[in-house]
Amino acid sequence: MKRVYKITLLFGITILVASCHNNSAPNYQYFPNMYESVGYETYSESNAFKNGKEGQLPVDGTINRGFVPYEYENTPEGYELAKANLKSPIDSLDRSSDKGQALYEIYCISCHGAAGNGKGKLVEREKFLGVPSYKDRVITEGSVFHVVTYGLNAMGSHANQLSAHERWLVADYVLKLRSQL
């Protein structure tokens, strides 16, 4: 009798423990010092720095490898200057490749639409309104590059998602779309 009782109890406890398995906590690790890095992990907290973050901003004036300074300012005058004077440095090989399209379909298509008519998914669903068709605006490759770099009105800057070269590819594809509208 007692034994049966004990077995039932044990069984019940096992079921309870199993049912308490919690997905919001990580599992145990075997020899965690093989798993956890001794050095700082990206984005981790660390008291080695004043603000407690591993991710630090680069020192002012830092230039990353391959960076080409962009001399037009983020002002209406800078925009006009870029529109008039800025020319694309990419070669015909880049222009004929489909890289620009691939990038456009990641970064621009949601608002500007696959055809560049300003009817992207976000516009269709009325999340983001007032996206103009490329046809309705006077744009040059310089002005497109300028706007992708700095953003304009409701559009934000995409300079940290796209490198300068990639922005030129996108600008080229935008003009290609515009000519087809």
Added chain:
Amino acid sequence: MKKVGNHNSNSRKLFLSLALMLTFSLTSFAQDATPAAATEAPVAAQGGDPVKGKELFNSNCAACHKLDAKSTGPALRGIAQKHDMAWIYKWVHNSADLIKSGDAAAVKVFEENNKVPMTAFPALSEGDIDSIIAYTSEVKAEAPAPVPGTAVAGSSDQGGISNSVILGALALVMAMLVVMLFLVNNVLRKVAKANGIEVASKTPTTPIWKAFAKNQFLVLVTSIFLLLASAYFVYGFLMQVGVDQNYEPIQPIHYSHKIHAGDNEINCKYCHSAARVSKNAGIPSLNVCMNCHKNIAEVAESTATPEYSKAFYDEQIQKLYTAVGWDKSTQSYTGKSQPVKWVRIHNLPDFVYFNHSQHVTVAGIECQTCHGPVETYEIQKQFAPLTMGWCINCHRKTDVKMEGNEYYTKIHEELSKKYGVDKLTAAQMGGLECGKCHY
């Protein structure tokens, strides 16, 4: 009336444990359910017709103007009361000229809005502008106050609650059945006693376990079976140590991949742009969020689900604004930002090297292959086990993408000759070598 006491009490215990289990499962369900605030009543449809105005407004003005809130430009509702129509025509057709001419009102508007020039719209006719003004002059539909009697809220919340209610009712019924069994048993015993019937005196037979212990063959077979079974479970337990499949932590901001990547079809790489070019996919920095959310301060009514209300989602956007230091009322950054402590989900051990760009850009593998149907996840979780066996299996099955990759042309020719195949798998390219991932 003979009664086998042993049998009966066993089943009783079984019932009890079942009831216990059900009760516990109930509480665990209750913990999972998020309190959903009452969904707000839909805004009543507006009267009046300036439909054309709305269309024009949405395609031309809405990039910078909202009706009731300052955006890049000022809020436009009731703008006709502030300026006369002739002035508005001039302003819309070419605001820069108007400012240059020294018009006091124009200069004032220009300076109030951080001197951001408005795009000129010479193409809009005066009739068009009239329709837009008609649209902006519509009275704002007040959010209908909760009228007593017309119950709006609650109806959509039913799904979550009714489930736990049903489970609770079931548990209750079970508990009642158990109690009734006890009572019936007692009553029967009493009746038997009252009628003078002797209740089952146990006949002393050899208990079943003693009989079992005497049968050596049975004992042997049972112990072998038990050993194998426990080995199976111990192995299963050991193999899941350090595996975080389905890990689903609670994040500081409730970010729904379902809304962004699913409903709105935003490309994964829009936010995780580093996955194209770097080892890490990266946590998108908040400026990427602000590319859209500068303009989207609240979610649409239709985004709310029974589980998560509009108020809940709006609160999450507010959390983003607090973190990034964005002041909604002035449409500017305050400079007071604070980090968001995202909880990392996919965490490879320190002794494994994995490179996103190699898989995403070079191999052209879909994000979903490893991360699962993220576009359906309201709460992000780890889809793959991320064990070595899982990596290796995929390397064995997946052909290397050769098209448009000159780097592979020569080695592909040599290796396919060596293995006598047309297409090389990642494994044949050296994807199984220890040093590829562990060094």
